[in-house]
Amino acid sequence: MSLPHSPWSEAGGDFAIGLRPIPEAAWLEGGEADPAARKDPLMAAHPAIVWGETPGSREAQAEALTLVEAVRGAQAGEAGLPPLLAAARRVSDDLCLMELRDGVWRLTALSLCAPSFFTAQAAQGKSLAELHAPVDGFEPRFGGRLERIFSGLRAGLILERRNWTVVNSDALFTPDSAPIRAQISQISPIEAGQVLHLRVERQTLRRLPATGGALFTIRIWRAPLETLDQDPERLAAFARAWRGATAEFRNYKGFASYDMLVEGFLRARGESYSVNEV
Ligand code: HEM
Numbered sequence: 484m485s486l487p488h489s490p491w492s493e494a495g496g497d498f499a500i501g502l503r504p505i506p507e508a509a510w511l512e513g514g515e516a517d518p519a520a521r522k523d524p525l526m527a528a529h530p531a532i533v534w535g536e537t538p539g540s541r542e543a544q545a546e547a548l549t550l551v552e553a554v555r556g557a558q559a560g561e562a563g564l565p566p567l568l569a570a571a572r573r574v575s576d577d578l579c580l581m582e583l584r585d586g587v588w589r590l591t592a593l594s595l596c597a598p599s600f601f602t603a604q605a606a607q608g609k610s611l612a613e614l615h616a617p618v619d620g621f622e623p624r625f626g627g628r629l630e631r632i633f634s635g636l637r638a639g640l641i642l643e644r645r646n647w648t649v650v651n652s653d654a655l656f657t658p659d660s661a662p663i664r665a666q667i668s669q670i671s672p673i674e675a676g677q678v679l680h681l682r683v684e685r686q687t688l689r690r691l692p693a694t695g696g697a698l699f700t701i702r703i704w705r706a707p708l709e710t711l712d713q714d715p716e717r718l719a720a721f722a723r724a725w726r727g728a729t730a731e732f733r734n735y736k737g738f739a740s741y742d743m744l745v746e747g748f749l750r751a752r753g754e755s756y757s758v759n760e761v
Pocket residue numbers: 498499500501502579581590600601606614615617618629644645646647688699
């Protein structure tokens with residue numbers, strides 16, 4: 484399957500805020516018949532990894548559920564579940580609730596069934612600055628802007644951003660990078676196109692007008708690197724983004740350990756130009 488998004492084509496290989504408004508009809512991307520069938524077993528097996536809520540968040544959770552029900556319709560039989568968890572069972576996306584607490588935007592509840600190397604337990608209650616502390620250079624570049632975006636978000640406006648990385652796994656549920664990275668040395672160059680995957684996060688942000696909170700959604704898309712063969716322009720853009728990625732971006736995403744495999748993949752497809760020619 485090819486990816487519905489190719490963020491490397493626009494943002495290249497650098498961190499970016501990259502938010503753009505989208506119509507309400509485009510808010511949540513579907514395509515998964517029964518998200519609850521995937522999420523319920525994860526909740527049973529790893530509750531602390533995939534779910535977290537803080538005291539006082541239920542009212543905003545209920546507002547988030549109302550927004551989801553407006554799109555997906557109401558569902559019986561979920562009485563007793565925390566409202567954000569009920570909402571998350573209806574959608575493919577992971578749902579993160581942000582609320583102002585003593586003047587600081589904090590993650591007050593989340594359902595996180597497709598984590599990209601973090602857990603609900605570790606993230607819940609954190610401020611935007613704390614959440615982004617592992618991202619090299621984030622705070623001085625983006626910290627203030629991000630706070631202003633959350634505080635100034637207009638009701639009815641829906642914003643979307645995408646990011647991308649390369650990872651040697653096709654799993655959606657990846658709370659920990661260590662077991663995945665431990666496999667890299669065993670990948671043979673010939674299988675790089677199948678084993679390495681493009682992992683794209685498509686995120687949206689919207690205000691919860693009644694409670695003043697903000698709902699952040701995360702949808703993961705992934706496809707083997709070799710799907711780039713279907714689209715020469717995407718392949719060329721990927722080669723440019725990979726080779727032109729900033730040191731901070733490469734370092735944060737651990738690209739050095741994939742360099743030989745990705746370069747071999749690109750050269751086998753005639754993508755042999757150097758960064759200087761891009
Ligand atoms: C719309 C507002 C936001 C923007 C512009 C933003 C931006 C970013 C950027 C640039 C990165 C680095 C990876 C990348 O995307 O290229 C990142 C990583 C991350 N963001 Fe955000 N972010 C936003 C909202 C949030 C929210 C609400 C959460 C709450 C769950 C969050 C949690 C994270 C986490 C956990 C990481 C990975 C940090 C790690 O490696 O541990 N972000 N974000």
